Amino acid sequence: MTQHPDPPRPRKIPTQARSRATFEAVLEAATRILQAGGLSAITTNLVAETAGISVGSLYQYFPSKEAILSELVTRMRLSMSERLADASARAQELPLRQAIPMLMEAAVHQYATQPALTAALEAAEAQLPRSPEVRAGRRKVRDALVACLDRRGIPDPQEAALDIAAMTRGIVMASVYSGKADFELVRKRIEWAALGYLAERMGRSSDLL
Amino acid sequence: MTQHPDPPRPRKIPTQARSRATFEAVLEAATRILQAGGLSAITTNLVAETAGISVGSLYQYFPSKEAILSELVTRMRLSMSERLADASARAQELPLRQAIPMLMEAAVHQYATQPALTAALEAAEAQLPRSPEVRAGRRKVRDALVACLDRRGIPDPQEAALDIAAMTRGIVMASVYSGKADFELVRKRIEWAALGYLAERMGRSSDLL
Amino acid sequence: MTQHPDPPRPRKIPTQARSRATFEAVLEAATRILQAGGLSAITTNLVAETAGISVGSLYQYFPSKEAILSELVTRMRLSMSERLADASARAQELPLRQAIPMLMEAAVHQYATQPALTAALEAAEAQLPRSPEVRAGRRKVRDALVACLDRRGIPDPQEAALDIAAMTRGIVMASVYSGKADFELVRKRIEWAALGYLAERMGRSSDLL
Amino acid sequence: MTQHPDPPRPRKIPTQARSRATFEAVLEAATRILQAGGLSAITTNLVAETAGISVGSLYQYFPSKEAILSELVTRMRLSMSERLADASARAQELPLRQAIPMLMEAAVHQYATQPALTAALEAAEAQLPRSPEVRAGRRKVRDALVACLDRRGIPDPQEAALDIAAMTRGIVMASVYSGKADFELVRKRIEWAALGYLAERMGRSSDLL
């Protein structure tokens, strides 16, 4: 059986100004490296050097390389879930045809603004123990969508939500990968995907949409 | 800027029986390792050992670890494209509502039968220089779909094909990742996604579907 | 050739109350760590933290990690020598058969009450330059025994004293190591060893005992 | 509770000439380093360099630094137990007064010929998981002594054997530590210790001796 070890975490969350700066400098350096070279380019020594600090300092704040990645993944998931929860709230009373675009916009945002970083962090996430925060973030994303669909009477909204999220991710990452990153267009396409999927799911006759 | 070095290749494609067998043994060993432990588990020494040969022999056939991975990725893409081209041919004269399920079945097949291996190879692909063969394989996949859509008068069939492929991949990988791998159900859902997407794309009034 | 550098010492022996308290807090913390985790568990940062002070403060009082260990070793040897000198004085007028048990009790005491700590400190002592204090302590231990033996006419009392001390240590550490720490029994056995050794040394006919 | 992890072992026992040579070269280098600088001087890089090989080669044969130490400890214990078993056999029919010297000679041999190395290896042994071979070696040493004592009617020969071994070790290590290594003399003294201890143990009247 696979072990489920504790997810790696920062050693301490610094509060004083100087510490805080170093802590953030590490995360920024790691971010830059991931953007430029992907997951395989990241090295604790390189992170420290890029951050303009010593390895020792890095290890004051993060007990391992994984802890750095884990923190970045967590932040990414939190930011995504907040954005989506927000969109969901704003879409609350709108008809599905107007709600979906708002939600899709939120869903795409992270990928659209940070394609390479996001890809690297998702690769990292896949080989990291899942942290409660990330789980919670993912759940929150899903719940926002689920609530949105449920309110409109979509059956089995859980599965529908998962699929929409997955399709979205698929289309976005493919366009990132192919280098054509016109995210205005991408957003339009994932709207089609989401709306079409829902219509198909409910039978074409339905007029909920 | 990212470099675009030559894609790594086998040193030579052996034709004699014994060489051929060794060559294949390496690839099989690599496959087994990727299935069992993912991309990070593969090392040249382990591949050689698993294949029952020496590292030296391995390097007779493959100039680098990347060359092994590259060959596997190429083969995977070729097999996928062949399967899809085949489905496309069989779906030739059928109405879209019958054609799409056949195509989707072909698209899902690789993921459904070899989820772990496929995930590992896609991770490998992401950090390998793109080989012409892989590009060709991908193009062939897309072309099969494109032809299929074009014949039915779908506008901008290229983009539509890309999106359908991407959605499919997204949904399939998500269900692999979540561990719920009922691929019969998955196939149904990607049919909804594909058909719905196309319907939406063409405007709901269309009756091409 | 092995170097004989100056033995590390405290930077200064503080006299004011607060300083004194900090100084002792460091030594107590180090002691606790050695007891719990042995020589390899001790780090300056951990000592400071356990003592409730900062590393910086620690280095106010001790110029190096070795200085801390050295101080503890010195104290241990002093305490041992004092205890033994005391026993020796009390045993002064007694016949050997009554004197030896008293001396052995003193010799065993440190090992019996602090086995793990003592083992750790002896390990430390082995890789520290020998300090004059420790030499003096050891000499004092030996001298107490020597005097005791000499007074009873044992020939070459120096060597005899060394051997008795060594045997004692051997038996005690072995029983510590094996986990069977019934020190009442151990004391009995080292009495046999000491008395027997002396008898044997003087020829069995002797009736000094 | 303390864990009892598997004792570290060589990765493979090489049989071919070149391998064998490298394997032994590592152990010899480690031995030289331990002799000269003690346990704290040993470093995988230094061992490799001293052995005239690369670190990589070292790790072909030994999975960790501990494995090297473990192998040396095992060999030392085996050699000691063989020597003692041999002496025990030769002493079989002799009276105790002649048997003990032979046994003591065997017991002292390792310490006498390799004092610094032995001290280092015993320090290593203390922080290594106990391997079955070493346990067996130690048991064999004890059994040889036990049998020898038992045959002569010494009561509780187990405890007596342990104590004699411990006293011996104590005296020998002390004379090593003090730098006065006249082992002919040392042997004489541990004979006194052993014989005296036994006599004392049995009551002075006994004439078994």
Place this chain on the structure above:
DNA sequence: GATGAATGAGGATTCATTCAT
């Protein structure tokens, strides 16, 4: 051609010690 021993650069991590605040 095959073998597998050997290589060594590279990467993660620790910890004694310093020094700016």
Place this chain on the structure above:
DNA sequence: GATGAATGAATCCTCATTCAT
């Protein structure tokens, strides 16, 4: 005096690749 953040040399170990046999 006290603090604790920062330093970086030192250490263990891996693994892609080479090359003598």
